[in-house]
Structures are given as C-alpha cells and as structure tokens.
Amino acid sequence: GNSVTQMEGPVTLSEEAFLTINCTYTATGYPSLFWYVQYPGEGLQLLLKATKADDKGSNKGFEATYRKETTSFHLEKGSVQVSDSAVYFCALSVIGGGYQKVTFGTGTKLQVIP
Amino acid sequence: GAVVSQHPSRVICKSGTSVKIECRSLDFQATTMFWYRQFPKQSLMLMATSNEGSKATYEQGVEKDKFLINHASLTLSTLTVTSAHPEDSSFYICSARSEGRGAYEQYFGPGTRLTVT
Numbered sequence: 001g002n003s004v005t006q007m008e009g010p011v012t013l014s015e016e017a018f019l020t021i022n023c024t025y026t027a028t029g030y031p032s033l034f035w036y037v038q039y040p041g042e043g044l045q046l047l048l049k050a051t052k053a054d055d056k057g058s059n060k061g062f063e064a065t066y067r068k069e070t071t072s073f074h075l076e077k078g079s080v081q082v083s084d085s086a087v088y089f090c091a092l093s094v095i096g097g098g099y100q101k102v103t104f105g106t107g108t109k110l111q112v113i114p
Numbered sequence: 115g116a117v118v119s120q121h122p123s124r125v126i127c128k129s130g131t132s133v134k135i136e137c138r139s140l141d142f143q144a145t146t147m148f149w150y151r152q153f154p155k156q157s158l159m160l161m162a163t164s165n166e167g168s169k170a171t172y173e174q175g176v177e178k179d180k181f182l183i184n185h186a187s188l189t190l191s192t193l194t195v196t197s198a199h200p201e202d203s204s205f206y207i208c209s210a211r212s213e214g215r216g217a218y219e220q221y222f223g224p225g226t227r228l229t230v231t
Contacts, residue, residue: 043224
C-alpha cells in the first residue's frame with residue numbers, strides 16, 4: 001500500500017534558523033507529492049507540490065524536491081519566522097479506482113521561537 | 115479561487131443526538147468531495163469519498179450508517195453524525211476536487227470541531 005513517513009516533532013528552532021523536515025514515501029504507480037500546513041485551529045492549506053520526479057515545489061520560501069531515487073520529498077526553508085509555527089503534513093496522491101486518493105503523514109509540529 | 119467552506123466551524127451536541135456538517139465549494143464545481151477525521155496530534159484519516167449524485171465510498175472501518183454522507187449537488191456535500199457519542203468528538207475536515215482544476219489537487223475546508231457531551 002501507500003504510506004508517508006515524516007520525522008517526529010516537535011521541531012523547535014530559533015528565528016532565522018534553517019529548517020529541514022524529512023519525508024519519505026512508498027507508493028504504487030507514480031504519485032504526486034505535497035506539503036500541507038495547518039495553523040492552530042485551522043484546516044489544511046496546500047504549501048507546495050511536485051507532480052513528477054526531479055520537480056521542485058516552492059512557496060513562501062519553502063522548497064521541496066521530488067527525489068524518486070530516494071523516494072523522498074524533504075521540506076526546507078533557509079530562514080524560518082515565528083509565523084511559520086504550524087503543523088506540516090507531507091502527503092502523496094495516486095489515482096486508484098478511478099479517483100484520487102491522498103495519503104498523509106502524521107505531521108510534524110514546528111515551533112519557532114523569537 | 116478554489117475556496118472550500120465548512121459550516122459550522124464548531125458544534126457541541128449531546129450524546130444520542132445527530133449533527134450535520136456542511137461542506138461547500140464556493141467558486142468551482144466539485145465533482146468529488148472527501149471527508150477526513152483528525153484526532154488530536156494525529157494525521158488525517160480518510161473516512162469516505164463522494165461523487166456528486168452517487169453513493170459515497172467508505173473506507174474500511176468507517177460505519178456508513180453512523181456517518182451519513184450526501185453529495186447532492188456539485189457545490190455541496192454533507193456529513194451527518196447520527197446518534198453521536200463522546201468518542202465521535204473530533205476535528206472533521208472536508209476537501210473537494212474538480213476535474214477541471216487538475217487531477218492531483220484537493221482543496222481543503224477549514225474544518226469543523228465536534229464535541230459530544
């Protein structure tokens with residue numbers, strides 16, 4: 001089956017520090033990969049995505065590259081801000097049974113302190 | 115564009131009663147809608163998938179008679195939790211996709227926090 005594995009949190013960083021949140025996956029077929037962000041008390045927002053190998057998704061200073069050889073999609077940001085504090089979910093989607101199915105990782109909580 | 119709303123955002127109900135949660139796509143037609151449940155500090159678990167005008171497809175272990183899903187139009191899906199119990203307390207999130215917006219992306223609603231007392 002399909003699965004997504006994320007590093008466990010919480011991750012606590014000082015403002016302007018470098019961020020990496022690891023994500024690896026197993027999937028049948030050719031998945032698309034996503035990072036979603038959930039701010040406290042809110043639903044999920046799509047942060048970035050990549051639909052094929054070697055694609056790089058980027059948004060708001062965050063980046064992730066679809067690495068097929070290592071089945072990874074690690075999230076990075078060069079300089080985090082307090083406002084980046086949230087839970088980050090890595091996810092993949094495949095088409096199965098005629099419709100898209102999304103599998104989420106368990107989420108990684110990021111805390112950025114001033 | 116691609117906004118999905120949920121109503122209510124929070125609801126408290128008594129054990130044994132039923133509660134309905136609405137999910138609407140505001141600026142696109144959602145051919146497929148998904149309902150997820152999120153437990154504290156855990157990931158989202160897909161409960162069911164619904165296509166407009168047809169019966170929902172439930173994931174294994176989800177009671178279809180307890181969690182009634184109706185996708186009556188291309189912009190509205192409802193989840194009714196029947197005879198709610200405290201263990202049904204959770205954060206319920208819907209998402210929607212449209213074939214016209216690409217096959218790989220779902221747009222998520224802000225979620226509904228259900229508390230059963």
